Amino acid sequence: MTPRSLYLHIPFCRRKCFYCDFAITTGGRGLMAEYVQVLCEEIRDTIANLPGRGSLETVFLGGGTPSLLGGEEIAAILQTLGEGWDLVPGAEISLEANPGTVSLESLQSYRARGINRISLGAQAFQDHLLDRCGRGHSVADIYEAVALIRQAGFANFNLDLISGLPHQTLPDWEESLHQTIALAPTHVSVYDLTIEAGTAFAKRYQPGCAPLPSEELTVEMYKLAHRVLTEAGYRHYEISNYAKPGYECRHNITYWRNQPFYGFGMSAASYVHHWRWERPRKIREYINLVRHKQYPPPVPEKINDRLFDTLMQGLRLAEGIELAVLHQEFGEEKIAQVCQQLQKFVDRGWVQIDHRLRLLPLEGWLFSDLVNLSLLELLGTRE
Numbered sequence: 001m002t003p004r005s006l007y008l009h010i011p012f013c014r015r016k017c018f019y020c021d022f023a024i025t026t027g028g029r030g031l032m033a034e035y036v037q038v039l040c041e042e043i044r045d046t047i048a049n050l051p052g053r054g055s056l057e058t059v060f061l062g063g064g065t066p067s068l069l070g071g072e073e074i075a076a077i078l079q080t081l082g083e084g085w086d087l088v089p090g091a092e093i094s095l096e097a098n099p100g101t102v103s104l105e106s107l108q109s110y111r112a113r114g115i116n117r118i119s120l121g122a123q124a125f126q127d128h129l130l131d132r133c134g135r136g137h138s139v140a141d142i143y144e145a146v147a148l149i150r151q152a153g154f155a156n157f158n159l160d161l162i163s164g165l166p167h168q169t170l171p172d173w174e175e176s177l178h179q180t181i182a183l184a185p186t187h188v189s190v191y192d193l194t195i196e197a198g199t200a201f202a203k204r205y206q207p208g209c210a211p212l213p214s215e216e217l218t219v220e221m222y223k224l225a226h227r228v229l230t231e232a233g234y235r236h237y238e239i240s241n242y243a244k245p246g247y248e249c250r251h252n253i254t255y256w257r258n259q260p261f262y263g264f265g266m267s268a269a270s271y272v273h274h275w276r277w278e279r280p281r282k283i284r285e286y287i288n289l290v291r292h293k294q295y296p297p298p299v300p301e302k303i304n305d306r307l308f309d310t311l312m313q314g315l316r317l318a319e320g321i322e323l324a325v326l327h328q329e330f331g332e333e334k335i336a337q338v339c340q341q342l343q344k345f346v347d348r349g350w351v352q353i354d355h356r357l358r359l360l361p362l363e364g365w366l367f368s369d370l371v372n373l374s375l376l377e378l379l380g381t382r383e
């Protein structure tokens with residue numbers, strides 16, 4: 001299968017949020033200009049090896065904060081993609097933005113260049129919580145950004161929220177959910193905070209200990225998000241994602257269905273014809289790699305790794321995975337072993353196996369880590 005989705009990593013942020021473990025840099029305008037040049041060079045190097053022109057259904061500019069780039073830089077990147085790929089009519093072209101980094105002018109210029117979906121990192125609707133996360137923007141900035149997104153003509157936009165923040169209470173969370181609904185995004189992503197090693201939060205907080213909410217409270221928050229958002233007409237179509245009908249994120253569905261994709265830029269991963277590769281997470285290493293054309297050879301994927309990824313990703317979706325598709329790709333014997341391994345979760349009411357294999361909301365989604373662990377025991381781990 002030829003990739004029909006493409007990810008572009010724009011690693012620049014004004015400052016680093018205290019919980020963030022993404023590959024980012026806080027470099028200034030000069031470095032941004034150099035990066036865009038190198039990114040276009042990497043794209044051209046791939047195009048040079050394509051068997052022919054491809055077509056794309058989704059493009060996602062993520063980061064970092066892609067909204068720190070100007071319209072001309074976005075245009076240069078999209079034009080470079082146009083040298084190798086056509087966009088299918090109605091292609092989804094998303095750009096991640098942060099409050100406080102957008103203007104009417106910048107949003108209008110993105111739209112004029114073909115961006116048709118904005119994903120805005122709101123995270124919380126309490127200034128003291130935003131402050132404690134090092135977010136660098138206020139609640140007022142969220143409202144202003146949404147007003148500008150609408151004014152610029154974007155009908156399709158996502159808001160990101162985080163639950164389980166230090167000092168966050170259930171009423172805070174409920175307020176954030178209601179404020180989100182009042183802004184009427186087409187899509188809402190709800191992530192539960194994970195304390196990642198090496199972040200500022202990891203130095204300050206112990207998972208499960210105050211001022212972080214208890215595990216019971218984060219479960220309450222998850223259930224509350226489900227109730228409030230589904231009552232407001234959002235479909236809970238993936239463990240952490242909600243959408244108005246027809247506004248599911250097509251780009252991310254590519255990942256959840258374990259379909260192939262290209263990724264360009266620092267830290268970006270690609271998955272093409274069952275081979276995977278990834279770019280360096282440090283900006284100088286990435287720039288040198290592209291400048292000197294020292295691309296490492298792709299790594300072929302082992303069949304058990306592919307099956308594990310297909311299951312782990314596919315089980316995130318409410319639709320689950322069609323059994324016939326699994327049989328065709330991995331053989332009936334292997335899938336029978338998987339079903340046998342999952343039988344204990346079927347008995348607990350977390351997993352359903354009929355013509356599809358799926359986790360049952362909400363209990364199955366709440367215990368997805370245990371299901372994944374059990375699949376890992378069966379299928380082994382990557383070396």
Ligand code: SF4
Pocket residue numbers: 012013015016017020021022024063064065098121
């Ligand atoms: S804005 Fe996003 S990518 Fe940038 S530092 Fe904050 S969490 Fe990380």
